[in-house]
Amino acid sequence: MNWIILLVASVFEVGFTFCMAKAKEAIVPHSYYWYGGFVVCLVIGMYLLVKATQTIPVGTAYAVFTGIGAVGTVLIGILVFKEPANAMRLFFMATLIASVIGLKMVSH
Structure with a gap:
């Protein structure tokens, strides 16, 4: 169950980085809505991360959370903000995903 909580916390991390990027693009007063979304996603994500670390080792949980x-965030950048999707970026994203899966497999 806490692995699911950790996954949801990671989605909120992507949410707060997305809101941060959108706030940078927006003009006042619309940017305040994105900053509000940033704070909400940040608080929920951190709360869920703390909940997940009740049974998952903190080092593993944080590495999976940030991974x-x-x-x-890179996928959002590519799909929404039209950032480049070159072979090296995709390669290192794949190695990061493999590392996250590896940490999950070796955690008790």
Whole structure:
């Protein structure tokens, strides 16, 4: 169950980075809505991360949290913000995903 909580927390991490990027693009007063979304996603994500670490080792949980968040943020950048999707970026995203899966497999 806590692995699911950790996955949801990682989605909120992607949410707060997305809101941060959108706030940078928006003009006042619309940017305040994105900053509000940033704060909400940040608080929920951190709360869920703390809940997940009740049974998952903190080092593993944080590595998985940031790994999924990083991959999700790169994907959002590619799909929404039209960032480049070159072979090296995709290769390193794949190695990051493999590392997250490896940490999950060796955690008790």
